[in-house]
Every structure is written in structure tokens, then in C-alpha cells.
Amino acid sequence: DVVMTQSPLSLPVTLGQPASISCRSSQSLVHSNGDTYLKWFQQRPGKSPRRLIYKVSNRDSGVPDRFSGSGSGSDFTLKISRVEAEDVGVYYCMQHTHWPRTFGQGTKVEIK
Amino acid sequence: EVQLVESGGGLVKPGESLRLSCAASGFTFSSAWMTWVRQAPGKGLEVVGRIKSNTDGGTTDYAAPVKGRFAISRDDSKNTLYLQMNSLKTEDTAVYYCVTDLMDVWGKGTTVTVSS
Numbered sequence: 222d223v224v225m226t227q228s229p230l231s232l233p234v235t236l237g238q239p240a241s242i243s244c245r246s247s248q249s250l251v252h253s254n255g256d257t258y259l260k261w262f263q264q265r266p267g268k269s270p271r272r273l274i275y276k277v278s279n280r281d282s283g284v285p286d287r288f289s290g291s292g293s294g295s296d297f298t299l300k301i302s303r304v305e306a307e308d309v310g311v312y313y314c315m316q317h318t319h320w321p322r323t324f325g326q327g328t329k330v331e332i333k
Numbered sequence: 334e335v336q337l338v339e340s341g342g343g344l345v346k347p348g349e350s351l352r353l354s355c356a357a358s359g360f361t362f363s364s365a366w367m368t369w370v371r372q373a374p375g376k377g378l379e380v381v382g383r384i385k386s387n388t389d390g391g392t393t394d395y396a397a398p399v400k401g402r403f404a405i406s407r408d409d410s411k412n413t414l415y416l417q418m419n420s421l422k423t424e425d426t427a428v429y430y431c432v433t434d435l436m437d438v439w440g441k442g443t444t445v446t447v448s449s
Binding site for chain 1: 368378435436
């Protein structure tokens, strides 16, 4: 199975400051069709996960533009340009290039 | 409104069975590949398995921990997805989410507790 490794696992951030989460995969996530299937999810406390980003850098409808995804191959990053109070929660990366789909361990974002 | 509503969770003993259901609405369910994802208490997310649309063969794939014990099926006439869970183990205790295969729509989840 492809192992997804996120860092850090805990991220205390000051309101209004940027935040960055790294996600590395044990294998390249480039599909044979040329696409890279890496998604990012946000899970607010007590809620279901919500997809934020698909195919590395495509933001879902309704997702604030302070969220951005980047990366290639096996190295990816989720950035929040200015953290707001509503961004508190756990963030997961997930690959769906290979079966089984696998998630990172999650990064808990909290306000300092 | 696109919606997925899970049901069927509960408390069962190890070795027992349970069937979860997921009612879909607001989108063309018959065309959708569907996935079950679970989350153990205080833990991360784990894909349990998926089922393709019947037009794409209707085949299923499972994660290793549940292969041979769990079975995913669908009834497109009822817009409903199922997860049959047999030989349940304590480590199957989790919230089970019904999710579109693209992971863009999630249900609220249903809780399964396996305990003696």
C-alpha cells in the first residue's frame, strides 16, 4: 500500500498567519494517464470530512482562496495563506492513484 | 440538494454481523462509483472499499483488513448503497461514512461499536 506521511501532525497557528502542511507518498502518485490524484480534506470538530482540493491544486467550489495545494510526484503541500478561526480542525491528504486509496495520518490545526 | 444518509449502525458482539445502508439523493446515483470510509474513535480515515457503477461493471474492491468479511452492494432502483459486515471484530469499531468515489460528497456517518 502507498504510505502517506504528513508533517507536522500538530500545527498551532496565530490567527492571520500562514500555515503549511506537507504530505509525502511512498510512491509516485502520477497515474498512467498523466494525472496526479492527490486530494486534501478538512475535518472540523464533530463533522464529516470535506474535500478542499483535488488533483493536487484544484480548489473545490466554496473553498476560500486562502487554501492552495501544490506539489508533484510524491511531494505535496497544502497552504493556508492567513489562518482564520473556522480553519481549526484536522487536515488529511489522500491519494487515489493506487488501490487501496490511502490517507495521511492527519494534521491538527489549532489556534495559538 | 446532494445528500448521503447512512443508517444501520449499532452495538454488536464480536463475530456478529451488521448491514449498513446509505440513501443517496440529489445526483444520478446509478452513474456514481461509491466508497465506504471509516474512522475509528480518535483516529484517522481509512477506505473500506468501493463499488463501481453497474455500467462500469459493478465490481468491488476492498481494503485488506476487511476483505472476505465485508461486502459492498448497491440497488440503483432504490438509490441505496449497502455495506454487509460479517465476522465483526473489535477493531471494526468506527464511524462509517458513505462517500462518492470522488470524495466530494460525504454522509454524516453511522457508528458501529463491536464489543462484548
